[in-house]
Amino acid sequence: MTDALIHIKGLTKSYSSKAVGKVLAVQNVDLELNKGDFIALKGPSGCGKTTLLLAAGALLSPDAGEVLIKGRNPYKLSQPERSAFRAENLGFVFQSFHLVPYLTVMENVMLCELAGSGKDIKTCVTELLEKFGLTKRLKHLPSELSVGEQQRVALARAICSGASIILADEPTGNLDTENGKRVLEYLADFAKNGGAVLMVTHDHNAGDYAFRHVDMVDGKIIQQ
Numbered sequence: 001m002t003d004a005l006i007h008i009k010g011l012t013k014s015y016s017s018k019a020v021g022k023v024l025a026v027q028n029v030d031l032e033l034n035k036g037d038f039i040a041l042k043g044p045s046g047c048g049k050t051t052l053l054l055a056a057g058a059l060l061s062p063d064a065g066e067v068l069i070k071g072r073n074p075y076k077l078s079q080p081e082r083s084a085f086r087a088e089n090l091g092f093v094f095q096s097f098h099l100v101p102y103l104t105v106m107e108n109v110m111l112c113e114l115a116g117s118g119k120d121i122k123t124c125v126t127e128l129l130e131k132f133g134l135t136k137r138l139k140h141l142p143s144e145l146s147v148g149e150q151q152r153v154a155l156a157r158a159i160c161s162g163a164s165i166i167l168a169d170e171p172t173g174n175l176d177t178e179n180g181k182r183v184l185e186y187l188a189d190f191a192k193n194g195g196a197v198l199m200v201t202h203d204h205n206a207g208d209y210a211f212r213h214v215d216m217v218d219g220k221i222i223q224q
């Protein structure tokens with residue numbers, strides 16, 4: 001038993017596709033995400049980063065191995081229990097942002113409150129959207145935003161959700177250097193203040209902010 005926030009042991013995941021048959025996406029990966037960690041997960045396109053992140057985030061059941069989040073295996077929970085467990089513990093920034101198309105910027109970020117965190121998050125949301133330069137966009141719908149703006153809305157939602165773990169897939173991928181650095185600073189602060197961040201990234205600036213680097217090739221971790 002460890003006190004890691006996320007403990008991954010021997011995780012293996014493959015996909016089967018009609019065209020090419022079985023694709024082994026992640027092979028026997030061990031990884032721990034601890035309180036205060038800010039991990040940059042790097043590697044070439046297709047090496048399994050998103051698969052690992054989804055499995056770590058209780059969104060994709062592994063074929064073999066185990067994922068423990070705060071000591072619990074989410075894949076042993078029923079679907080509704082697992083959703084509630086995710087909402088309580090994990091904030092996500094996906095490669096495609098999963099904003100709700102018919103809700104405004106403000107409503108999207110406030111969603112975590114509706115999901116029942118029970119906290120008054122309005123101050124957090126207002127402050128963060130201002131820092132991310134989105135104050136003039138509060139009433140816009142996602143379709144009325146640039147891709148980089150959508151990315152920052154998704155990140156604000158994850159940070160304000162009250163979750164102690166953020167899983168982010170290329171959160172600076174569509175941002176200019178300045179905004180990218182701001183986002184990395186925020187993730188570093190989040191980790192320093194007792195949270196934990198697992199971030200997939202190709203951003204060369206990430207090196208200056210993440211506390212630990214993990215490299216993946218062909219579904220395996222080659223360096224920690």
Ligand SMILES: Nc1ncnc2c1ncn2[C@@H]1O[C@H](COP(=O)(O)OP(=O)(O)OP(=O)(O)O)[C@@H](O)[C@H]1O
Pocket residue numbers: 015016017023024025043044045046047048049050051052
């Ligand atoms: N739903 C799926 N069905 C079949 N194969 C898939 C599926 N999703 C991913 N794969 C394959 O699994 C491998 C790992 O994919 P994954 O999305 O984890 O890579 P990645 O490292 O995140 O890549 P990128 O940097 O391009 O986002 C790839 O070879 C991909 O083609």
Ligand SMILES: [Mg+2]
Pocket residue numbers: 049050051095169
């Ligand atoms: Mg990916």
